Amino acid sequence: MNKKKRPSWDEYFLKLAMLASERSTCPRMHCGCVFVRDKFVLATGYNGSLPGHPHCEDIGCLVVDNHCVRTNHAEMNALTQAAIHGVTLKGATAYITNMSCTTCAKALIAAGIVRVVVFSDFHDTLATQFYTTSGVEIVKTEMPEKMINYEIEKYSSAKKTKKSK
Ligand SMILES: [Zn+2]
């Protein structure tokens, strides 16, 4: 039997962050962030406009100093989701697709994030410097396999349902 390699926990949560990035609405960048503590997903986020505001992909980006400022970054959106739901991030790991910008890094440090797992660098950021000074562990890894290998039909005894109208 051709046994597929199961993802490690870090790969698994990074893949969730990649999945979150699919919801991004800014054509300049798609980022995802997932906060995890004790293998428990605390909050997720992707870069996108404020609730009720138009999306970059519909009306174009709002660029200031070569950065699109219309969207909240993935880390900020995950952070605000945690805040709205009263979830503490103290001691949590941040799984992010792209290294934080300086502002997000500072917010995550202040929120109590102790570990960052990331596979892509980001330009013009002092994030690594701030994380390191604050004792946040940074794990730079390769981008996990993009393929999602679920084969539910193969293992499930359940029958396919017809899509409801
Ligand atoms: Zn944009």
Ligand SMILES: [Zn+2]
């Ligand atoms: Zn940021």
